[in-house]
Amino acid sequence: MSAEIIYGKQLAEELRQEMKEEVTELSKQGVHPKLVVVILGEDPASMSYVKGKQRASEKIGMDSELMELSEETPELELLKIINQLNNDETVHGILVQLPLPKQIDEQKVIEAIAPSKDVDGFHPSNVGRMMTGQETFYPCTPYGILVMLKRANIDIEGKHVVIIGRSNLVGKPVGQLLLNEHATVTHCHSRTKNLREHTKQADILIVAAGKADLITGEDISEGAVVIDVGVNRVDGKLTGDVDFESAKEKSSHITPVPKGVGPMTITMLLHNTIKAAKWIHQK
Numbered sequence: 001m002s003a004e005i006i007y008g009k010q011l012a013e014e015l016r017q018e019m020k021e022e023v024t025e026l027s028k029q030g031v032h033p034k035l036v037v038v039i040l041g042e043d044p045a046s047m048s049y050v051k052g053k054q055r056a057s058e059k060i061g062m063d064s065e066l067m068e069l070s071e072e073t074p075e076l077e078l079l080k081i082i083n084q085l086n087n088d089e090t091v092h093g094i095l096v097q098l099p100l101p102k103q104i105d106e107q108k109v110i111e112a113i114a115p116s117k118d119v120d121g122f123h124p125s126n127v128g129r130m131m132t133g134q135e136t137f138y139p140c141t142p143y144g145i146l147v148m149l150k151r152a153n154i155d156i157e158g159k160h161v162v163i164i165g166r167s168n169l170v171g172k173p174v175g176q177l178l179l180n181e182h183a184t185v186t187h188c189h190s191r192t193k194n195l196r197e198h199t200k201q202a203d204i205l206i207v208a209a210g211k212a213d214l215i216t217g218e219d220i221s222e223g224a225v226v227i228d229v230g231v232n233r234v235d236g237k238l239t240g241d242v243d244f245e246s247a248k249e250k251s252s253h254i255t256p257v258p259k260g261v262g263p264m265t266i267t268m269l270l271h272n273t274i275k276a277a278k279w280i281h282q283k
C-alpha cells in the first residue's frame with residue numbers, strides 16, 4: 001500500500017481564499033478584523049513564523065500589526081502592553097509568540113490576554129470551554145489537524161487515536177478535540193513504556209514529540225492514518241517526527257513535513273481572528 005498524501009498547504013490555500021472573501025464581505029459591513037502579533041527577541045524560527053502570520057493576514061485583506069520587542073523586555077512591561085491591546089477596540093486578536101524568554105512567566109502572559117481576543121486558544125477559560133464541548137477558539141495546530149482529517153473524509157468517530165506528545169500547544173488539545181468527535185484517545189509521552197505496542201494499535205497516529213524520525217513504518221499498522229506534527233532541523237533540512245518513506249508504504253493517509261500540518265496552523269489563526277471580529281460586532 002502507498003498512502004494518500006494529505007497536503008495541508010493546498011488545503012490552507014483553499015481555506016484562505018474563502019477567508020479572503022469573508023473579510024471582503026465583513027469590511028462592507030464596517031468590520032475590519034485585526035490581529036496583533038507580539039514577539040520578544042529575534043529567534044530565527046519564531047521570527048519566520050510571525051512574519052508568515054503577518055503575510056498571511058495581509059494576503060486575505062485582514063489588518064495586522066507586528067510588535068517586535070527586545071528579548072530583555074520585563075514581564076511587567078509585556079503585561080502592560082497586553083492590557084492596552086485588550087482595551088483597544090480596533091484589535092480583535094492578540095497572539096504572543098511562544099516560547100518566551102526566561103524572565104517571563106508564560107502562563108501569566110497567556111492568562112493576561114482577554115479570552116475574547118485569545119485567538120491562540122490557550123487561555124484557561126477557552127481551554128475549559130473546549131473541554132466541556134462549548135464553542136470557543138481552539139488552539140490553531142490541533143484545530144488544523146481536525147480540519148485536515150475532516151476534509152480528507154477520514155472517519156473519527158469510534159476510531160482509536162494514539163497521540164505521541166502531551167504539550168499544552170498540541171498533544172493535550174488535539175486529544176480533547178478528537179475526543180469531542182467521539183474518538184477513543186490514548187496519549188503517549190516520553191515516559192510511556194513499550195511505545196510501539198501503543199502506536200501499532202492506532203487507527204489514527206498523531207506524532208508531536210519533537211524528535212526527528214521517531215516513528216517508522218515498523219511502528220504503525222497497515223492502513224493507519226499518520227499525522228506528523230514534528231518540525232525538526234537536521235543538517236539544515238526540515239524533517240518531521242515520522243520517517244516519511246517507510247511510513248508511506250504502510251499507512252492509508254500521511255501528512256508530509258514541510259507542507260503538511262504547519263501551514264494549517266497559520267490558517268486556523270486567521271479563522272480564529274475573523275471569528276473574534278464577528279463575535280465582538282455581534283454584541
Ligand SMILES: Nc1nc2c(c(=O)[nH]1)N[C@@H](CN(C=O)c1ccc(C(=O)N[C@@H](CCC(=O)O)C(=O)O)cc1)CN2
Pocket residue numbers: 048049050095096097098099120140141169231238257258259260261262263264265266
Ligand atoms: N503563540 C504561539 N506560539 C507558537 C505556536 C502557536 O500556535 N502559537 N506554534 C508554534 C510555531 N508556529 C506558529 O507559531 C508554526 C510552526 C510551523 C509552521 C509551518 O508552517 N511550518 C512549515 C515549515 C516552515 C519552515 O520552513 O520552517 C511546514 O511544516 O510546512 C507555522 C507555524 C510554536 N509557537
